């Protein structure tokens with residue numbers, strides 16, 4: 225398993241119990257999707273894995289987050305990136321006043337090897353030729369889809385073996401969502417495991433091999449992406465089938 229989350233409990237400010245004992249695993253080389261309605265705890269799960277929780281006023285109360293056998297739950301975000309986990313947060317959070325190139329460079333800061341950074345930049349430019357073309361343009365001037373590509377590219381600059389994606393399709397046109405889905409498949413084919421949070425269940429279940437449904441801080445359903453696409457509750461709640 226690339227990632228194993230076991231009995232994870234997370235709260236914010238000691239009061240809001242956002243995750244209430246969730247367990248899930250992402251097999252090495254897989255794409256796992258997490259579905260769930262607003263407030264179910266999807267972003268919280270990714271923050272608990274990447275170490276971004278503390279800066280949001282949250283903390284792990286119980287349970288473990290492991291990458292292989294290493295416990296990530298006490299490490300800071302920079303150490304977690306060095307272990308091979310990169311997080312593309314909700315809302316992209318690119319640096320709008322920096323150029324595309326500077327955004328990518330920022331993503332490579334935690335990657336100690338110059339050769340590895342150069343290889344990562346080449347991979348990013350191949351995956352997203354538009355980022356090579358727009359190298360000197362400010363990130364804030366890119367379209368929504370291009371900004372999402374930049375956010376993913378920036379995360380890949382760290383050379384991760386596990387990529388955490390928080391709602392990459394949010395606010396994008398159907399055609400662009402299709403492109404993002406294809407690029408996630410290609411990134412995975414190149415050897416990076418992916419944990420994908422999505423409101424767009426159609427896209428998520430198309431690209432993923434495993435899937436989980438979060439419901440008020442617990443895992444209410446899990447199985448292969450095929451199984452979940454055939455599940456009546458998933459169809460009704462997330463795939464818009466009546």
Ligand code: ATP
Nearest residue numbers: 236240242261262263264265266267268269280281
């Ligand atoms: P959404 O898609 O709306 O972001 P989500 O499934 O990602 O939903 P989370 O953002 O993880 O859900 O939120 C889970 C719960 O934790 C919600 O009740 C939310 O209000 C609460 N929460 C999230 N972030 C914080 C925070 N920084 N401080 C306090 N409570 C928070």
